Amino acid sequence: MTLPRRRFLHLAAGALALPAVPRVATAQTYPSRAVRLIVGFPAGGPTDITARVMAQLLSERLGQQVVVDNRAGAGSNIATEGVVNAPPDGYTLLLVGATNAINVTLYDKLNFNFVRDIAPVAGIIRVPLIMEVHPSFPASTVAEFIAYAKAHPGKINMGSGGIGTTLHVSGELFKMMTGVDMLHVPYRGAGPMLTDLLGGQVQVGFDPMPSSIGYVKAGRLRPLAVTTATRSEALPEVPSVGDVLPGYEASTWYGVGAPKNTPAEIIDKLNKEINAGLADPKLRARLTELGGMMLTGSPAEFGSFIADETQKWAKVVKFSGAKAE
DSSP, rough: OOOOHHHHHHHHHTTTTOOOOHHHHHHOOSSSSSSEESSOTTSSSHHHHHHHHHHHHHHHHHSOOEEEOOOOOOGGGHHHHHHHTTHHHHHHHEEEEEHHHHHHOOOOOSSSSSHEEEEEEEEEEEEEEEEEEEESHHHHHHHHHHHHHHHSOOOEEEESSSSSSSSHHHHHHHHHOOOOOOOEEOSSSSSHHHHHHTTSSSSEEEEEHHHHHHHTTTSSEEEESSSSOOOOOOTSSSSSSTTTTTTOEEEEEEEEEEEOOOOOOHHHHHHHHHHHHHSHHHHHHHHTTTOOOOOOOOHHHHHHHHHHHHHHHHHHHHHHHHOOE
16 A cells, blocks of 8 residues: 555644643653553564663653563564554554555555554664675675676575565665666575575675674675665765665664554653653664664654655565565
8 A cells, every 4th residue: 555645644643633631631640650662573683672772761761661562473563453452542652663664565454554553653763784795796886786787687696584574675676776687585584594695595685784794794795885875884884875876775764653542742752752862872872883873853753754664665565566475
């Protein structure tokens, strides 16, 4: 489903349009008990790590425990549906990410409408992917890679962590913008893909920086570029794909969402505390180590960001013909 940006912002604003007086009273006492932060992936992965950093931050700033609740399955849709159906009182939050924006188009039938049913609260970080190749691959730059791929159509295997993952659609966006023909090889997770990339069974991958940076620094993988619009502080010597392909941008990103109709004052309070926490130098340093770039701003700005991401990935998913398995 493709949702026009203006329509998304209208829905986001409408979700907050409730009577003011009860909400003020609620916000003054919020939170009075523990808050759950629902995560759509298993413990230990980058999504879970980000959630736990955020839970610790909010626990300290709100004076109540924020508990991470992992509900893995169906590409994070189980977790999202759980939050959609939760009371809109600020005590059940969702760790949202790029996967949610991709799933809007990837899945034909869902029991919820993400952009309608989840109110944006605040962004956290966006993390670059690394466009990387096996060291034996005969290209050291993005331009050389494109030239080689066009001279050898269909001969390059592009690994990913599965159909519809950020790894997959980032590669499909590259294919769409360059016109190169690569064979997509989906794996059940980024880990198995990295194993085969290291072994040379696939030649190229687009992998989030936290899981690949160690191999890059050890010389076991060759970085061609990072996928964010600007270079990363973690790999400042590596150019961005956009240096060769103006307008190319892809990243794994995370933020916080809440059920629609959550009082605006509670959302504003959460947004204020998250942004204040992200301004702390120690936390910024910790997130930068993961390759993260701060994604701060108001709830409306985060909603606008989600709208743009949803539309961008809708075009890519349709171009690739990908469907959820």
